[in-house]
Amino acid sequence: MPLPTPALDDRTFQDIVDEAKRLIPQYCPEWTNHNVSDPGVALIELFAWMSEMVLYRVNQVPERLYVHFLNMVGIQPFPPAVARTDLTFWLSAVLESEVVVPANTEVMTTVGASAQSEAVVFSTLDDLVIGPPTLEAAMTTTQAGTHAVDVWDDLRFDPQGARCFASTELTPGDSFCLGFRQSLAGMVLQLSIEAQAEGIGVDPTRPPLVWEVWNGEGWIPAGVHSDSTGGLNRAGDIVLLIPVEHSPVAVGNQSAYWLRARLLAPAEGQPSYKASPRVRSIEVAALGGTVRAEHAVRLHGETLGRSDGSPGQSFAVSRFPVLPRRDGEEVRVVEGDQVTTWREVEDFSGSSETDRTYVWDSGTGVVHFGPRVRYPDGSIRQHGAIPRDGARIEVSGYRHGGGRRGNVGARTLTLLRTTVPFVNGVINLAPARGGVDAESVAEAKVRGPLTLRTGQRAVTAGDYERLTLESSIEVARARCQPAGRGNGAVKLLVVPHVRGDVAGHRIDDYAISNDLLTTISTELDEHRVVGTAVEVGTPYYQGVSVVALVHSSPGRPPGLVRQRATDALNRYINPLVGGPDGIGWPFDGDLNVAVITQLLEAVEGIERVEEALLYEYDLRTARRLGSAKDVIRLDRQSLFLSAVHQVVVR
Structure with a gap:
């Protein structure tokens, strides 16, 4: 246990008053009225109150020296973390020459109506080069990817055009691949397509297609900004937001920067193609580009x-x-x-x-x-x-x-601070994430002794967790577990900071960014024991949906009671602020109906809870799984996350 902090002077207000009264006979024997209504006693109490305030400040000296000691040994509060997002710049027209948006181009939010509302400024990290793309190949591949058919000549010369999917049965996984001479990384790409309606049967508003590019390790999705072709079925334009990673790969023995449309298995109630669509021609153009930006002013x-x-x-x-x-x-x-x-x-x-x-x-x-x-x-x-x-x-x-002020919402960064030739607009299509305020002095005081006690080695599970927390202020929680291979490997489960109302937290908010993953991995690699493999990942987030029937107190608005109950559930079943202690749902902590009932009974306005049910919830497909349960159990690598709760108030 830590050593107790001594008080330099432990006298209280009453001690000082009593001591002063005891001295009255010695220094002022003619003063005989010591009642609280006496003006002299009132002055004594005023003096005692002022003295107590001075003693309080004196007793803070050890705390001040403690902070100075932490400064001497190099324990300093972490600086704030920087929020980052992708900015999409739109060109004023389709151009035949390159347009460069230089690094450190500043984009900001609109200034609020109040005087205290300052614009938030983001700066681009790298030069964004938007050049005209060159299409030079086209292939169709089967689900397994073992069979590729070159349809480049069909696309250019055949009046009937090229079949998009080679398999007669239209197997999910079949792909229509377009090869480009240069990387499309970050580009806003427009595909102007001439097609005929042969891929009938599909819903043109949601065709079972996904557009993807190769990033060097796998195929990652490209965002579809707009599609007027009805799923490659009619003439129109498809505008795609290409990810900022795009690498060359060989498809059918031809190396290029490939973009592909992959056929998906239809979801429930979603119609699919009865025949493969045909494309007669494709023209490509660059409408803009996307680049990484951070909350910073140059x-x-x-x-x-x-x-x-x-x-x-x-x-x-x-x-x-x-x-x-x-x-x-x-x-x-x-x-x-x-x-x-x-x-x-x-x-x-x-x-x-x-x-x-x-x-x-x-x-x-x-x-x-x-x-x-x-x-x-x-x-x-x-x-x-x-x-x-x-x-x-x-x-x-x-x-x-830096700081959480930079965690702005989607479509809020819309103003260029300086003009860029041939650029007429900018927007962030996704919210900015990763901004965390600087570490407070109180937090640094808690971390300091842990750092001094264990040094900078990574031996025990606690060492790995501490070093992970110290690697970045963006890390909120860390859990070290054996990797399960029996070779001494360890696995770090990391929960990043997620700001905003917990009711708005989604599973994608808890993903680890590439920058944070690199920071954690670099820190652990410097301090791990030689021969120890370290895996960094996220917990499995088990969705929980609560269905409850409650009775409100007389005169309480049902809508207000329902909102309070839902807020309480969202906060309690949360990886960051949930659990019995309010510091995040514990690993290995199960959830049962009795705890939920007690939680709801404590909500203001609820008289009693008639029934409460727990459901496991698939956070990806947004649906409940199985029947109601009295207890939902967690494995060692999972945490609970609130899903859609339903509270009925009577």
Whole structure:
């Protein structure tokens, strides 16, 4: 157990009042009325109240020293995490030459009506090159992918056009593949199709098709923005949003950047093709492009001040927190006409007096230069060079941003801060995710002792969980389990932070982004024991649907009672804020009807619960599974997540 924190002065208000009254006979014997109504006693109590406030502040000194100690050993709060999303730029017209949207192009939300509502700004991470695509091949493949038929000549020269699916039986998995000369990564692609209505029987508003591209590891879906062809059945345009990953692959012994339309097994009530559609011609054009962006504002060169030649100097930038530096974002020292670029390090432990190094605190934006340290043998050593007296300290540029404020909704980033030639619009078709506020001092105080106690090794399950939590502020929970192969491998189940009302949480919100997965894997790889394989993944989220019949108290609006009951269920059955302790549903924690009944009975406005039923729920197909249960059990790699609850109020 931790050592108890001593109070420097444990006297209370009443102790001070009693002590002052005991001194009255000694210093003022003529004062004999000690009742609370006496003006002198009122002054004593006022003095005691003021003294108690001073003692309270005095007793905070150990806490202040504790924080200073954490600073000394290098335990600092995590800076905020940055929200990211994909921005789609739309061209003003179909062009025959390349259009470049440069990196760091800034896009923002509209400014709200209130004065406190500031626009949220996102910056693109890379150059977006939108060039005219070149179609150079066409194939049809069967379900197994072992048989490919070249239909390129049929598509160009045959008046009847090319069959989209080679199998006579139209087996799900058959594909119509289009090969391109260059990568379509991130492109908004328009396919202008001439077709005849031979693929009859299909519902033109929802054909059993999915468009996919190869990303180097597998086929991933491309978004369909619009389709006026009725599923390749008539002349029209298909506008596709190609993912930001697109790699070449060989189809039928021909290597190209392939885009394919794959036939799906029809869902319940969905009609399928009775015959393969035929396409007579296809023209391709680029309507825009998609690029990754992050919640950041690019700030250009800034002068921080002048050096006075002393060790341990520090200078602060005007905006903070500062995002992790990129190439070209650095500190420069200017002496007359001479400009030198210094190197950023994590600390000065490995720096000598000639090393031009500095430490840049991302959370506070403060740039530190090397200190002079006196060692036990009396020697004094300078860690890191000192800018000469009078030298000007500058930063070439940096980016400011981060925090949950950047988790904006879909279709909210619509304003370009600067014009881009031939671009007439921009939008984020998906919400931004990953923004987390900086770690608070209280959270850092809890994490500090754990870090000092176990160091930076990863041996036990607790070590892996702690390092996973420390790898990124985007990680909310981590659970380490054996991978089950009997070879010492471990598996990390990660639950990321999901912001917003828990009623709006969906299973896709709990997916781990590629950036977060890379961050966690890199951190664990540095500290794992040699020979230990580490797998990083997500828990299996078991959907739960509650059906309850409750009776409300007299005079309570049924709609309000129903909403309160549903909110309570959504919060309780949740991976982040659910469970008995409100810190997330526990791993291995089963759910039973008795607990749900107690939860609903505690909701304001509910008089009694007549009946409660539990259903397992498939979060992907959005339907209940099986019959009602009294207990739903979890395995070691699962967590509960609320689905659609139904509360009937009488």
